[in-house]
Amino acid sequence: MAQVRRALPLLMGERWFAWNPAAAIVGAVAAIPAVVVAFSDIAAAAALGVGVLPAAIVGIAPLRRQRIVLLLAGLLIGLPMMLGSLVAPLPVVAVPVIFGLAVGAVLLAGTARFARLGGLLMTLAVPMVGVGLSYDTVGESAELTALFVGGSVLVWLCAMAVPEREPAAGDQPPGSPGLGYGLRFGAAGALAATIGFVFDFDHVGWACAAALMVMRPVRDVQLARMTGRVVSVVSGGAVALLLIESGPPAAVFAAVFLLALSLASATHGSRFYVTPAFTTFFVIMLLGFSNPDDAPSRLFERINETLLGVGIALFFGILLPLLLRPRPARD
Structure with missing residues (x-):
């Protein structure tokens, strides 16, 4: 626990809502393909937006040589999703895989040599394996991975134009x-x-990913992420549903896609968990635009499974440690 306490000053020092002007510009430039395509195919534009998101929310490293991580972002998210889709047809395999990877990532984060890798696996890769459980075939997740890789290359190229800093x-x-x-x-x-x-959820991985993404070893950080995820999912999904139901001109969709990707990139580093607003927005757009009648049920499903995942994280991350805490001896 002493190691966790050392992390607190860094976590508490983060701003609730960060804003990076350079990242906002990078996100806006990377959104241009989605903006252009939106005038002819809204669903395809939403798919392009989804592809840009992983790299856009990584953040721009101070030194250009460090920005190679932007190129890897698509694979770091896409490959775990493909693993999840590979085991999804076999629940008796998928569930132990999720458990084993989660425990292994935490233990790896405790080693001196692989601490950063373990932390990345714990906070990103393992939840993405959970997301992959929602896909019926590896082919589906592979298509999404290809979008991620293409989006990562685009964001990296844009980010290389940003001046270095200390x-x-x-x-x-x-x-x-x-x-x-x-x-x-x-x-x-x-x-x-x-x-x-x-219960045969349409998207098995949504609740799993929500639980793994909000759970953190520091109580205050987890509470903030739980609140942020629920608020962000509802907000982002509501905006997507409003657009789908109202059916504005293509120019409005294009403008909102541009704004969403710019904001997603610029607010990286916010202590308030705002990222799910943008991911949910594009997910509901992707699932709901082609079938508008299904859009409300998709949002309802997203919110319910988010609440389920957050509730599970609340129990295992906060309530269970309280129950297991040794009680002081009575005189």
Whole structure:
């Protein structure tokens, strides 16, 4: 726990809503293909927006040589999704895979040599395996991965034009919260996936991903992410549904896509968990525009599974540690 306490000053020092003007411009420029396509095919434009999102929300590293991570962003998200879609047809395999990867990522984050890799797996890759459970075939997730890779290349090219700056001091990996947290983290993802399989959710991975994305070893950080995810999912989904239901001119869709990708990029680093607003917006646009009658039910499904995942994370991340905490001995 001492390692977790050392992470608190960094976490508490983040702004609730960060704003990076250079990143806003990069996001806007990377949105141009989606904006152009929106005038002829809204659904295809939404797909292009989805492709840009992973790299757009990574943030622009101070040094250009560090920005190679933008090129890798599409693969870092897409490949775990493909793994999830590979095991999705076999729930008896998928659930243990989620649990094992989650525990392993936490333990890896506690090693001196692979701390950063473990942290990346814990906060990004494992939740993306959960997302992949929503796909029936590897081919579907592979198509999305191709969009991610293309979007990552575009964002990287745009980001290379941003001037370098001095790296911030004290950027050290916070360390592992320990095996106990790893077991609870894995159990949260496994339970969410199990519920999705048992009740035959249309998108098994949504609740699983929500649980894994909001759960954190620091209580205050998790509470902030839980609140942020619910508010952001409802907000982003509502905007998408409003656009679909109202059917404005293509220019309005194009302008909103441009604004969404610019904001997603510029607000990277916000302590308030605003990213799900943009991911949900594009997901509902992608799922609902071609079938407007299904759009409200898709949003309802998204919100319900988000609440389920957040509730599971609340139990394993906050309530269970309180229940397991040793009580002081009575005199």
